[in-house]
Amino acid sequence: MESVSSGRLGERVRGLRRERGWTLELLAERSGVSRAMISKLERGEKNPTLVVAAKVAEGLGVSLSQLVGLEERSEVVVVPRERRMIMRDPVTGFERQLLSPSFGGLEFIRNVVPEGSTSGELPPRRRGVDEYVVVEKGSLRAVLGGEEYVLEEGDAVYFEADVAHRFDNAGEGECSYYLVIDPGSG
Numbered sequence: 001m002e003s004v005s006s007g008r009l010g011e012r013v014r015g016l017r018r019e020r021g022w023t024l025e026l027l028a029e030r031s032g033v034s035r036a037m038i039s040k041l042e043r044g045e046k047n048p049t050l051v052v053a054a055k056v057a058e059g060l061g062v063s064l065s066q067l068v069g070l071e072e073r074s075e076v077v078v079v080p081r082e083r084r085m086i087m088r089d090p091v092t093g094f095e096r097q098l099l100s101p102s103f104g105g106l107e108f109i110r111n112v113v114p115e116g117s118t119s120g121e122l123p124p125r126r127r128g129v130d131e132y133v134v135v136e137k138g139s140l141r142a143v144l145g146g147e148e149y150v151l152e153e154g155d156a157v158y159f160e161a162d163v164a165h166r167f168d169n170a171g172e173g174e175c176s177y178y179l180v181i182d183p184g185s186g
Contacts (some may be wrong), residue, residue, distance in 0.1 A: 007044035009053070014042040016060050016067070016147045031059025032123070049145055050089040050096060051120040057124050063183065065102045065109070077101040107181040113140070113169040125161040129183030133157050133167075138175030141168040151177075 015076075017027050017038075024042075029034040033055050041056065043099030046058070057067040069083055085098040093114040100108035113119070125131075131181035133142065134156040142149045150170050159165070161181070169175040 009048070010042045011042040011057060012067060013060070016062065017042075020060070025061050027056070027059055028139055030138075031055045043078065047090045048186075050087065050094055051118060051122060053087065055123050058125065063107055063181065064096070065098050065107045066098070068098075068102065089120070092120060094119050100137070105183065107179075107183075109179040109181070110136070111179055112165065113138075113167065113175045113179055115169055115171075115175075116148055117169050119167040120167050124163050124165075125181075126161045127160075129161045130182040130184065131159055131161045131165075132180040132182070134178050136176045136178060138169060138173060139171030140175050140177050141170035145166070 003107045013027075017024070022030075024035045024038050027033075027038055031038070033052055037046065037048075037052065038056065041048055041052075053067065054064050056062045060067065064087070065085070068087060079099060079101065085102060088094070088097075094117055095112040097110040098107070098114070099110055101104065110118070133140070133151070135151045135153050137153055139153075141152060142157055142159075143166040144157075144159045145165070149157055151157060155173045167177070
């Protein structure tokens, strides 16, 4: 499986920022991530947490998958298991496996949450983005806009993702769940 290297992620952040003609300060302001952290990210010195990467992606106006992925669009794209794009949070061990191509549109993701761990507080997405979750294994606490929902294996939840949200492993052992992100038409 292909882990997202901090160097490649940094190059991508710098490229997208420069494409937009933005300074480090402007991206910091738009993402809520410090200028120093963005600078370290761009130089490949820092492997970001999931929350920091999500904030930077949101600040740039792209999905996390678009930020880390590189596939070209075509009629059929096979994502072999060993080439699956993986982002592992260096602090929490939370793992995000992209199952769909990364060139935009609908995202299909498998997340693995170690026992006692969490995604961390993820930033609200822009209005019109919907998320669908189904628990594959274990027990998942979804905190959606301040409301808590505990989901067991096989349970599913849908929510409008323009609220802060967090996913915690609420049981013993590893928890895994599938996530579909529908960016809507915006």
